[in-house]
Amino acid sequence: MLKRIRPRIIIFACVVLTLAAALGMASHLAVRQGGGGVATSGIGGPFSLQATDGTVVTEKSFAGQLKLVLFGFTHCPDVCPTGLASMSAALDQLGPKAKRVQALFISVDPERDTPAVLRDYVSVFPGVIGLSGTAEAVAAAAQAYRVYVARVSPTGGPVAPGSTDYVVDHTALIYLMAGDGSYLGFFKPGTGADEMAAALKTHLD
Numbered sequence: 001m002l003k004r005i006r007p008r009i010i011i012f013a014c015v016v017l018t019l020a021a022a023l024g025m026a027s028h029l030a031v032r033q034g035g036g037g038v039a040t041s042g043i044g045g046p047f048s049l050q051a052t053d054g055t056v057v058t059e060k061s062f063a064g065q066l067k068l069v070l071f072g073f074t075h076c077p078d079v080c081p082t083g084l085a086s087m088s089a090a091l092d093q094l095g096p097k098a099k100r101v102q103a104l105f106i107s108v109d110p111e112r113d114t115p116a117v118l119r120d121y122v123s124v125f126p127g128v129i130g131l132s133g134t135a136e137a138v139a140a141a142a143q144a145y146r147v148y149v150a151r152v153s154p155t156g157g158p159v160a161p162g163s164t165d166y167v168v169d170h171t172a173l174i175y176l177m178a179g180d181g182s183y184l185g186f187f188k189p190g191t192g193a194d195e196m197a198a199a200l201k202t203h204l205d
Contacts, residue, residue, distance in 0.1 A: 187199070
């Protein structure tokens with residue numbers, strides 16, 4: 001049973017879903033229904049972040065592999081762990097083909113998500129690599145993927161200067177990128193592992 005998704009994140013996810021549909025619906029159908037084609041939505045682009053082992057990861061890393069890319073943060077109550085669990089389970093269903101797919105979790109909360117925190121968090125999701133970096137590097141990656149990011153207080157208001165008591169509203173889509181870094185489509189929040197694995201297989205067969 002999927003956990004309840006926070007209403008605020010649902011609102012922003014729906015907004016971005018609408019935008020993504022306008023920019024790349026053909027690619028969305030390719031991911032969800034197994035069709036062909038590459039979107040021209042402008043999603044994806046240059047970024048440089050660090051994995052939890054200190055390795056620098058860019059848009060050119062994992063060349064030749066499909067990439068599942070989810071933006072989120074370790075304090076995320078439900079959407080992030082649900083998405084990560086689906087990604088990890090989908091990779092498990094792929095068997096040997098999973099070597100041709102890399103799942104990435106990009107933290108949009110670099111201040112709290114230190115390498116140690118992020119490493120512990122993703123360790124429970126086999127196959128997923130956690131990425132973070134400076135605030136500027138994370139913002140550049142979010143911009144490349146057209147990801148909405150905003151800090152708000154737990155009550156929904158502005159965050160007091162210096163406060164660490166906040167949540168991060170963010171786009172909750174899981175992006176599917178081709179081996180050459182081009183955008184193939186997305187999975188909406190709540191997509192199950194079975195559906196995700198089936199869609200991935202259409203790009204691996």
